[in-house]
Amino acid sequence: MTTDQNSLATTGAAATTAGKIKVLIVDDASFMRKAILGMLAGDEQIEVVGTACNGQDGLEKIRQLKPDVVTLDIDMPIMDGITSIRHIMIKSPVPVVVLSSMFSDGVITFDALRLGVVDFIPKPSGAVSTDIDRSQQHLIDRIKMASEVNLANIRRVRLPQLEQNRPPDHGCLPLDYLVAVGTTLSGPNTIIRLLASLPPALPAAVVIVVEMSAKVLSAFVDRFNMLVPWEVVVAKDGMELKSGHCYISSCQESIRIRELADGTVCLRKVENSSEPLNQLFMSAADVFQQNTIGILLTGIGTDGADGFSHILSHAGVTMAQDSKSCVFPNLTDNAIKRGTVSNILNESELPQAIISIMAGQRSSDDCCM
Numbered sequence: 524m525t526t527d528q529n530s531l532a533t534t535g536a537a538a539t540t541a542g543k544i545k546v547l548i549v550d551d552a553s554f555m556r557k558a559i560l561g562m563l564a565g566d567e568q569i570e571v572v573g574t575a576c577n578g579q580d581g582l583e584k585i586r587q588l589k590p591d592v593v594t595l596d597i598d599m600p601i602m603d604g605i606t607s608i609r610h611i612m613i614k615s616p617v618p619v620v621v622l623s624s625m626f627s628d629g630v631i632t633f634d635a636l637r638l639g640v641v642d643f644i645p646k647p648s649g650a651v652s653t654d655i656d657r658s659q660q661h662l663i664d665r666i667k668m669a670s671e672v673n674l675a676n677i678r679r680v681r682l683p684q685l686e687q688n689r690p691p692d693h694g695c696l697p698l699d700y701l702v703a704v705g706t707t708l709s710g711p712n713t714i715i716r717l718l719a720s721l722p723p724a725l726p727a728a729v730v731i732v733v734e735m736s737a738k739v740l741s742a743f744v745d746r747f748n749m750l751v752p753w754e755v756v757v758a759k760d761g762m763e764l765k766s767g768h769c770y771i772s773s774c775q776e777s778i779r780i781r782e783l784a785d786g787t788v789c790l791r792k793v794e795n796s797s798e799p800l801n802q803l804f805m806s807a808a809d810v811f812q813q814n815t816i817g818i819l820l821t822g823i824g825t826d827g828a829d830g831f832s833h834i835l836s837h838a839g840v841t842m843a844q845d846s847k848s849c850v851f852p853n854l855t856d857n858a859i860k861r862g863t864v865s866n867i868l869n870e871s872e873l874p875q876a877i878i879s880i881m882a883g884q885r886s887s888d889d890c891c892m
Contacts, residue, residue: 548593558647624646626646682751696767700816705854717818723754729753818873821849
């Protein structure tokens with residue numbers, strides 16, 4: 524048994540300081556377990572109740588120690604992180620924050636987020652380094668947020684395999700609508716389910732801003748693109764919008780919608796924006812006017828409500844995921860209380876609502892001809 528395991532072997536739920544967030548660290552590297560222990564030790568709201576050296580050990584410790592949050596590595600012997608997540612979500616549900624160096628592997632990042640982890644954080648590059656120092660507060664914040672998750676609403680996404688049967692390119696359809704989607708923590712899981720249920724043969728593009736590390740985003744999007752009928756790409760500065768395409772950006776890199784003099788609609792990066800969802804929604808309404816569909820999904824924070832108000836002022840439509848079905852209801856609750864949401868829908872109702880808006884507008888246009 525290693526030093527960190529010895530020091531925590533007798534620590535259990537009964538010995539935990541009242542009110543603290545109980546954390547279990549699962550990582551096969553002893554130096555990394557010690558490093559994470561050190562990162563969390565100084566926070567008065569967090570108490571590490573145990574460590575585990577692989578997924579199987581982690582499952583046993585979850586049952587014994589009943590942690591509030593688990594930090595989980597992916598590349599481990601005996602039982603890897605992805606297998607562990609599957610078992611945890613079925614047998615011993617608890618919020619999971621992945622801390623892994625395998626962020627460039629699309630299959631790994633996509634599967635972890637598909638299965639319902641709270642976040643996927645790139646592992647710092649060394650045990651004692653400035654990289655770890657910079658990551659410390661981010662990890663602490665994620666653990667605190669994860670402890671507030673509505674665990675009952677975490678559901679894995681099941682997708683058909685589309686690699687060998689991709690539908691034709693729909694980019695030739697007119698770009699009449701923009702579906703602007705904003706979400707923060709735990710949003711990827713819901714985004715996967717939404718886009719998988721939305722047919723790409725619509726006169727629309729989808730632009731998504733999600734809270735995810737920019738380091739993780741590229742691999743996640745590459746894998747996502749293989750599993751849904753939409754053409755999914757990472758949003759880049761100057762990229763032209765096309766129907767049947769979905770553009771995803773990290774909250775760390777804000778984007779706006781802009782119409783050029785020749786009528787081309789493209790994406791533009793915005794430096795140092797503290798409100799990326801408002802940036803997206805407001806700029807979308809400025810360009811697409813009444814043909815803007817704004818969607819707020821699960822998340823934390825107040826961003827997005829002002830953008831929704833701007834969409835409504837341009838006769839567009841705003842939709843929010845019903846807070847009862849959100850993993851984190853804070854983001855949608857704020858917009859709903861502000862009165863900027865025109866439709867409050869369960870997650871499963873969103874795709875059909877989007878389709879109906881476009882079909883209804885086309886019918887109205889036909890009647891006017």
